[in-house]
Amino acid sequence: MSNEPLITFEEQGSILVGRIQATSVxxxxxVAAFGxxxxxxxxxxxxxxxxxxxxxxxxxSSAVLNELLKVHRKLLETNGSLRLAALNQDIRKVFEITNLxxxxxxxxxxxxxxxxxxxxIAIEAQERSWNNIGKxx
Amino acid sequence: xxxxxxxxxxxxxxxxxQEPLLQxxxxxxxxxxxxxxxxxxxxxxxxxxxxxxxxxxxxxxxxRSVRLEMTEDRDVCIIKVFDEGEGFSVDEVPLxxxxxVSGRGICIIRHCMEDVQYNxxxxxxxxRIKRKVExxxxxxxx
Numbered sequence: 079m080s081n082e083p084l085i086t087f088e089e090q091g092s093i094l095v096g097r098i099q100a101t102s103v104x105x106x107x108x109v110a111a112f113g114x115x116x117x118x119x120x121x122x123x124x125x126x127x128x129x130x131x132x133x134x135x136x137x138x139s140s141a142v143l144n145e146l147l148k149v150h151r152k153l154l155e156t157n158g159s160l161r162l163a164a165l166n167q168d169i170r171k172v173f174e175i176t177n178l179x180x181x182x183x184x185x186x187x188x189x190x191x192x193x194x195x196x197x198x199i200a201i202e203a204q205e206r207s208w209n210n211i212g213k214x215x
Numbered sequence: 216x217x218x219x220x221x222x223x224x225x226x227x228x229x230x231x232x233q234e235p236l237l238q239x240x241x242x243x244x245x246x247x248x249x250x251x252x253x254x255x256x257x258x259x260x261x262x263x264x265x266x267x268x269x270x271x272x273x274x275x276x277x278x279r280s281v282r283l284e285m286t287e288d289r290d291v292c293i294i295k296v297f298d299e300g301e302g303f304s305v306d307e308v309p310l311x312x313x314x315x316v317s318g319r320g321i322c323i324i325r326h327c328m329e330d331v332q333y334n335x336x337x338x339x340x341x342x343r344i345k346r347k348v349e350x351x352x353x354x355x356x357x
Binding site for chain 1: 229230233255256258259262263266310311312315317319320322323326327
């Protein structure tokens with residue numbers, strides 16, 4: 079197995095972008111390590127907003143889907159979220175077959191994802207502030 | 216007359232499936248059951264079946280093994296994944312709820328293969344691919 083990191087992280091505004099490295103890293107040998115890496119980010123930063131870039135990924139199995147769901151659930155506990163971007167056609171189809179396209183927000187590209195995710199965070203912040211004003215009144 | 220064109224014995228460890236898995240996919244491609252460049256779903260179905268056999272069939276017990284056998288008989292390719300467990304009924308595996316954390320492997324295989332059943336007598340998952348004139352193999356997902 080290669081020593082390159084499974085995911086490289088970079089903060090872009092209020093979003094943590096995780097770029098999955100290599101084309102077929104998410105096979106049975108490193109799925110658990112992949113899940114642990116994401117879960118540790120979710121646990122160490124409550125409320126974190128993660129956008130995962132799949133543009134380098136050509137293959138994954140259902141074990142990866144299970145890891146993504148665990149992270150998604152953990153993030154929901156703290157109002158964080160995990161969104162996905164740049165899935166190839168085959169991988170996107172796997173999400174559709176397994177109904178996970180209804181669980182995850184999936185963007186066509188990283189750029190598209192960053193723009194729309196940022197906007198949705200801004201709208202949610204606005205709604206929270208309006209709710210707080212309503213409670214004070 | 217049926218001809219077995221690939222067989223492999225795989226230890227019950229998910230860390231050791233990649234080599235036989237990729238060899239099996241290459242064999243399917245060479246025999247024109249799966250077109251070159253379209254191996255994604257064949258690899259996925261084989262991996263899901265083998266991992267299920269290791270984890271659920273053999274309970275990850277390294278003293279047990281999984282056997283993969285691929286046979287062709289005219290216009291049908293039959294893929295069998297043998298385990299040493301108690302067996303199960305594919306039809307009784309429910310479709311996973313959207314947020315269920317497991318159970319998607321069989322769901323994927325059911326969607327991609329022409330047919331899938333568990334043979335309790337032989338203790339194997341049996342998947343079938345029918346040769347197609349247009350795309351030679353696993354169902355088109357375009």
